Amino acid sequence: MTKLATVFMIVLVDLIGFGIVLPLLPFYGTRFGASPLAIGLLYSVYSFAQFIAAPLWGIWSDRVGRRPVMLLSMGAAVIAYLLFATAGSFGALFVSRLVAGVMGGNISAAQAYVADVTTEEERARGMGLIGAAFGIGFVLGPALAGVLMLERLPLPGLLAAHRLALPGLTAAALSFSSFLLILFRLPEPAKKTLTARSDRREIFTRRFWSGPLALFFAAAFLFSLGQSSLYGAFPLYCHSRIGMGPDGVGFLYVLMGVVTVIIQGGALRALVRRFGERRLFLAGAILLTAGLMMIGLTASARFLAAMLVMMTAGVSLSVPVLNSLVTKRAGGAGYGASLGAAQSLAALGRTVGPAWGGLLFGISAASPFWITAIVISATIWIGLRIQAD
DSSP states (O other), rough: OHHHHHHHHHHHHHHHHHHHHGGGHHHHHHHHOOOOOHHHHHHHHHHHHHHHHHHHHHHHHHHHHHHHHHHHHHHHHHHHHHHHHHHSSHHHHHHHHHHHHOOOOOOHHHHHHHHSSSSSHHHHHHHHHHHHHHHHHHHHHHHHHHHHTTTTTTOOHHHHHHHHHHHHHHHHHHHHHHHHHHHHHOOOOOOOOOOHHHHHHHSSSSSHHHTTTTHHHHHHHHHHHHHHHHHHHHHHHHHHHHHHHHHHHHHHHHHEEEEEEEHIIIIEEEEEHHHHHHHHHHHHHHHHHHHHHHHHHSHHHHHHHHHHHHHHHOOOOOOOHHHHHHHHHGGGGGGHHHHHHHHHHHHHHHHHHHHHHHHTTTTOOHHHHHHHHHTTTHHHHHHHHHHHO
């Protein structure tokens, strides 16, 4: 198995576990009498913790290596899922999500590993494999969660008595499998970008955030905001506009995952060779903006699905190309620090996005999509700037 394939499997197995837990948070929160606001915080605290911690993990991976960071992060994920499985109160549930967010340095370290072991020509494809792992994980994870929660699922005595712990235990087992893959199958890359001590401090300076990477960091936030704004408003919009229920919405999320896998797992390599990264970044920004805008004009389920495919295609093109371009502009800051900063701002987008979408839905059903499309149209300008450089 190649290094890229190993990294893909590590991230995939971990994200399947993440996908198991994510859709169950409202049910577990309700079990402890949590309010809708408190349940929303279970989602937000994870992303906010990543917003704070991701740059620090990136710096550390530049300093001590990718493998130690991935091992520590994956080991902490096992602990976080065990806390989730055994939580006896809402407070324990909240702590499990906080630990998972703070210790979630595996994705930026995995991206930095990909940057270490690929050429500049192959880097976007490598980043696309990470994105494909997300797509597959978010399709298989929720499906597996549904199976694990079936009342008729035969279980041995102890697990049958603690059925609600099974999803968390399964996620912990999957993360432990990823831990073992890192330990025994993933060597530290020989081509490692170590940063000087002054460079490690630079991430805390204004120059780092306003320098050559500033436009890329802004794009990371905007892409994440555009995608995550769906979480708060999209199910409500589907129900109010075309009468679609949870099963239909679930199918559309699966469709998004399939599109992501097709583009990032297969087509991206040929597209980069044919059009180049900068053109794909711009094309993705246009597709994302147009797709979001058109979702607000939905009159049928077919039209909605088509526009969702357009939007997802835009994200699937732009995000891996963005990460590749970040590594090429990183310079002395190092792959880990720069990718960690980009992941931090993407996490901020995921923190703000669901509440942003829900707030705008209170104005009108189409507002989350139209207003968000106007905001993220700034990525088109960023794409034009990148083309001109």
